[in-house]
Amino acid sequence: MWHWMSAAVSLMAMLLFSVTGITLNHAASIGATPVVVSREAVLPGPLLSALPKTPAASAPLPGPVAAAVVTAVGVDPTGRAGEWSDDEVYVALPRPGGDGWVSIDRTSGKITAETTDRGWISYLNDLHKGRNAGTAWFWFIDIFAVACILFTLTGLLLLQLHARHRRSTWPLVGLGLALPVIIAIVFLH
Template sequence: MLHAYLSAFAFIALMLFSLSGLLLNHPDWFKGRNPAVDHTLRLDAAELREAAGSADPARALAAIVAERIALKGGYKSGEVIDGEAQIRFEGVSGKSDLLIDLASGQVEATVEPATVTTMLHDLHRGKNSGAAWSWVIDLTAVLTLAFSLLGYVLFFSLRFRLATSLQLTGVSLAVLAVIFFVFVP
């Protein structure tokens, strides 16, 4: 019973990674773009002082702006240089860029939601997807390898197919080697 349940998960996950792998290999198949949305707002002097007094002013400014605007992604980076703060959020759901004038408190925010294709790409690669999704990728890889290896061993265990199995293995390895060494730049 455990084998059946683990197989069901492995097959669903394998289908997801196969589909997203196709999209990675052919990004022009589904061109699409969700338009970026620009927001402007002004931080008051108290908010600017609060952020300036924190250990990480860019992160503090990002938190203040995130309370007012629905930003896409998680905090990626931020720097405060010459009276301006530049802050970037990235995630599977999209990205956001903040430009904050620390003298006036003027905030210019650009929020760009991800398309379905970019979401699948990021999930496939594990980019900006967090630790939980990283575990899903690892679990899928381990289960797929285990079931593939088990199937391969079972394939070889059939005595009347042993010669054919060895020949198919050799041909498969040779074809992959030729493609790699001849056609891959």
């Protein structure tokens, strides 16, 4: 029962992680052309004066300023830590499959934003690695890993139950264990 339940829970994620394992392994041979979009605007004067004069080193933008940035350039820095200097505030906006940032000149109010989209293969590869995917995805990966461990261990128990009828069971299990060890010892220096 545990074997089929863990398989059912992890089936689609196992397929996704297997496919992205291949795409990550062949990343150099998969071409992609990133799409970069740049936008500029000017922060209205009253909002420019709402920027703190001496903010904490990594404070987020004030709510009304973040809302104005969304309206002006279409990127949302809400709640993200900013890098504050005397001249500007810079907010990095990384995400799976792409990148982004927004900068506000603290003197002129000029907003500069850029987003980069590296495509759906990059998106799936970043999900595979958990890169910039957030807390929910972090927990999903861990729960999926536990389901895979259950699937593997219950599969091993099923192999033991059926091994006496299949003489090649334990040599194949041994090969599955030995092969990565041999490759690591012989080819990875």
